[in-house]
Amino acid sequence: MSILDNAKSRAQGLAMAALTKAVALAPDKWIPGSTPDPLIRKQNGHVGKPLSRLDGPLKVAGQARFSAEVALPNMAYAAIVHADTPKGRIASLDTAAAEAVPGVVLVMTHRNAPRMNPMPVFMSAAKAAGPDALPILQDDRIHWSGQPVAVVVAETQEIADEAAGLIAATFKEEPAVTAFAAARAKGTQQGSFMAQPLRNEIGDAEKTLAAAHFRIDARYTTPRHNHNAIELHALTCEWQDDGVLRIHDTTQMVAQEAWTIGRVFGLSEDKVVVTSPFVGGGFGGKGLWQHQACAAAAAKLAKRPVRLMLSRESVYRIVGGRAPTDQRVALGATAEGKLTALIHTGLTAKSPASPMPEPFILPTRSAYAAETMLLDVKTVEIESLSNTFMRAPGEAVGTFALECAIDELAEVAGIDPIELRLRNEPEKDPVSGLPFSGRHLDAAYRMAAEKFGWDRRSPTPRAQREGEWWVGMGCATGTYPYYRMPGGAARITLTAEGAKIDIAAHEMGMGTATAATQVAADRLGLSPEAIAFNYGDSTLPGTVMAGGSQQTASIGASIVAAHRALVAELVKLAGNDSPIAGAKPDELSCRDAGLCRADDEAAYESYASILARANRPSVSAEASPPLPLEMMHWSMHSHAAMFAEVRVNAVTGEVRVSRFLGSFDCGRILNPKTAASQFRGGIIMGLGLALMEETQFDERKGRVMNASLAEYHLPVHLDVPDIEVIWTDIPDPHTPMGARGIGEIGITGTGAAVANAIYNAIGKRVRDLPITLDKLL
Amino acid sequence: MTPFTYARADAAEQALELAGGGARFLGGGTNLIDLMRERIEAPAALVDVSGIGRTIEETADGGLLIGAGVRNTDLAEHPLVRTRYPLVTRAIVAGASAQIRNMATVGGNLLQRTRCTYFYDVEGSRCNKRVPGEGCDAQGGFNRIHAILGASEACVATHPSDLCVALAALDATVHVEGPQGAREIAFGDFHLLPGDTPKRETALAPGELVTAIELPPLPVAAHSRYRKVRDRASYAFALISVAAALRVEDGRVAEVRLALGGVAHRPWRAHAAEAALVGAAANEASFLAAADAELSAAVPLRDNGFKIDLARRTIAAVLSDLSGVGA
């Protein structure tokens, strides 16, 4: 970072801190969400129903067309060649043999690539989405092992792949810091996240710890992870005759991608159109990386459409994952188990160019009422591919450390782990001091403990054995914040037949379109069949990232805003002869494909009637919701009580999770069918995190070694037991629809629940993920 | 992939003729196609032999002659294999996935190459197996899945097959045909230790084609097990595996076959353990002692020392299970 960047970031941080304070102290009524969303009370019967996902039939029939399945006339196929050294310069790059292969259209390197600007880095501007600002095929410098150094374009994929193998590159290697220990020796830096330092201090935690009745002080380590969406990163792109760069991509951020790619090529954002109707899994990994710019540049050079589908190995080389962490959790407690000191500190590695430290203290900030706290994330720099956000960045690995430590304290203190947690439930946010918008973790635990049969658990390890298998139970708390990012917007177009909702949102399996259709149906008083939810295109309104579990809140707030504007338009069109004449939007509600007075439902006129009288085929309104100040006015978090039963083989150390229960307090559940899938999906990724997932980064080479789905282990069917998911369904009074995000919380707490269950089974505490069998022998 | 020609052969003689000594033979393709796509292998010609030798026949002496083109699924499913050589069925169904077992041939299974990640990293890693004399980056790198027995300075890779571990225990015979005619290779001689020439993995001469595997009649095999230990519940390569057949008479081991997978460059027949077992009391102490006899030569690398203990425990558990001792 330059001095200027530092100053800018400090200024942003100060401004943010001042704003935070002002918003925290402001009266409720100034804040979005001060009045509960009417949909929480009054509904038309669609929200909360287990509607099957609307795109299901297309997907099960293989008819959903993903980005690598868009065929354009005269399209060519691309393949990427990577650097194999962590730092240095290209010494030689011989492309002659590749260019000589019949069917090769061109080979693009830094020598002939079009001018490309570095990508503006994520969070440096409203729509910036670059993972880093490193040059893209502009010079001979190598910044990581795996960096693209050449792109082959050919008539077929077979030819492109063959030619890529014929490119001979040699590198002049420079000394690089690729090992954690070496990076640490070079010094650590304060980590910061969203322009705020990742550090909180309340009282003197170290001193209090030293004097505490019960003490736990342990180190927990977590490895690198990769998202491993089953769909490979792929795009099909074309420079159209009208000067528009058209990109069919698989992305969690269409609007941000259009803007950022526009910056790369010096185009205004309306000259880049990104379309992404289906995303074959994202988890934080389907953002912008160098391959999109490479493909677009290749299409520009070749003057024809180009398809680039990364190989699985290339995904590991080009798309960053979750960074490793080395955490300390120290807990001090009274004889009654009340926390007096809570220390959660440690290190995480990031690439020098990445703006993103893995913020593992985030879940700890609002977790427990402790008299003193010390939370701190320091970073070290490893010269590698830029790390990025992966499902519940911070919380996924932070809850592993924190919630294992709580389990360890429970044992030392001789208190049931659930009871210990409930004794330390905070009444307000321990760090910010803000009131919680809704926190019912106690209810989630009580429901779950009964359902899971927690009373059958022995507090002493090695108490239950079935044949070769030791059996144990464990629990842990999961948590994830409510987010709503600025930039939402929606357009509603109403006709006599129904409504179309336009919003630049994304569907990568969350059931976005389905839940949004239910919400829109209730909001408008229409049946779901009368709603067309149109998304996944950068030309639509809004900048809505599918990330931070915020998409549903952002869509919900955007629809509220657009709906309000639409109702105002309808009142105007209705004129003086309508039963709703002269009403203000807040005085109206929607039912049966029309508007009525909220206090007199009989005073009603249908949309069809209003439109017909006004002689209009349709009416349309577009609006943006207010800034998400609610996040600074309340402490807004979802919680989960996670319960695992595991079996550990006494001979081999193999672990099988035999039962799992997740009990969630995430506000109102909009669609129990798709929500259950989101919860289970997060939990299953958490089982992988607990037991098998690790990106093997060879510290000698700065290189990922298991760049394969055969050697990077994801849970298979036989690793996944029946997973029960239940929820409190208590609406959050300050969020759209009363809902909080549900996409990421499932992976939080799960790792600790499994680790704690393993301890209960065999009395062995493993603090280093993944918990593979060699650590249990 | 580098361009290649493709021809399909219907009989061994035709395959040899089509190959002309230079082509690679293609079975189910589950390993070779992957290696070609990864640029580890680049044959100029493929001769598809997957249609040759699709039958399993009982031999005159009561053994089985298994054509090299028999699919893994078909071998596992065969009634005589299930009853007479259950460890073969068990080994097959413990391997890969159902889709791969439906494709993979018995002949191809023998010729699988290692899963060492440095072997696979053509761009970024040194490997003596790919480029003789280049060096081995697995030494000192991620070598959790690597060999503890019979490795060399040049190569610490393991053989990935499950089926081959069972075949090693059974003293199978490999039938081959080549430009110089037909011959038989004892299974124990088929796969090589790495030594200084890890690129050479089998005793096959250039141009030779595996045509069949013969299982000898072996009554003890009817009482056999295959146990595989791995990092997830299914669809993963073995960390270690144990194939064993056991006959106990009057409380003593009368006959035993024992082979290990995931420990060496070849399926590892545990001769030392077998020698220690014959005549010994059939109890856990003997089984552990036998395992120790086999594993005393084990040399751990950075990440795989646990395999010694794991192999020891698993050998004892499998033998205990077969002898009816313990759990």
Added chain:
Amino acid sequence: MALIVNGIEAPPPADPRVSLLDFLREHRGLTGTKVGCNQGACGACTVIVDGRRVLSCLTLAVQVDGLEVTTIEGLGTPGSLHPLQAAFVEHDGLQCGYCTPGQICSAVAMIEELRRGLPSNVTADLTAGTIAATREELRERMSGNLCRCGAHNGIIAAIEDAFGLENAA
């Protein structure tokens, strides 16, 4: 010769390097078969060849010349779904939908394997004539199909429902 893809004859590709997967997707426009790894490690490319489930990424198109290939498009259409496809929708056995065609093709052939008595790694008795369709059996047999969204429970429920299996855990 020709491949028979969903009942329609298709001449094999001129370039023998073309995998069955790329042949289906790029030459025949049958993009329902998915590319998850091209390494034989995920199962997303599963298709049925002469009644058996195989990985189309590790199969050369020329290898199956003359054989019958069934893809997800050959099982049903959005307007006329195969019972298993419908059950996947009903039980939410999918999220992003990318591994889904492979899961479905795999399961359709898997049921035949189970019914004919092919043992799996979790089958206790190798000589049993019939094998109970327990969840453990289904899970082991479907383990060659990875799903990253975590739709596993829904997939197993859909299989049980579509094929009328008992919910024997």
